[in-house]
Amino acid sequence: MSMQELQRGLMMLWAVIALSLIAIGCTETRVVGVKDFFDNNRTVMTPKDRNNAKTKQIQVAGDGKWAIALDQISGPNHYERAAKRRDQLALQTGQSDIWINEEGDKTLVFYGRYPTHNDTKAQADLKRWRTQKSRLGIYAMLSPVG
Numbered sequence: 441m442s443m444q445e446l447q448r449g450l451m452m453l454w455a456v457i458a459l460s461l462i463a464i465g466c467t468e469t470r471v472v473g474v475k476d477f478f479d480n481n482r483t484v485m486t487p488k489d490r491n492n493a494k495t496k497q498i499q500v501a502g503d504g505k506w507a508i509a510l511d512q513i514s515g516p517n518h519y520e521r522a523a524k525r526r527d528q529l530a531l532q533t534g535q536s537d538i539w540i541n542e543e544g545d546k547t548l549v550f551y552g553r554y555p556t557h558n559d560t561k562a563q564a565d566l567k568r569w570r571t572q573k574s575r576l577g578i579y580a581m582l583s584p585v586g
Contacts, residue, residue, distance in 0.1 A: 506557050508562070509579065509582075510551055511578055512549070513549070518546055521547075526549050551565065
């Protein structure tokens, strides 16, 4: 086998590998029936849904000056997406005292209300939420609220 034939053979091999990789890269593989977090946040709420969400926020807000911040949603439709996130977390955890607060161009998702940052219940709840941080995709930190 001459050097020229060897080079031609290697070029053909590389061409076959390159075409195979291109063909694989041009196809889309989807798992049917699986939704990610973003699938749940793509729908836009109607004005009626938004009013119901605000009512729910007011009903559970309470009088505490501290709460556990779970998530922050910003960008287009942040309030509606935060309301969906609140409902998703409530469903995943079985907790009902999850509420949202719109602050300008973002909406924060909170849990509970506590009189001080070192409140015994606040610290116990914070510890419980932190054990679920990676599973739920939250950041769980005590935050002063107005």
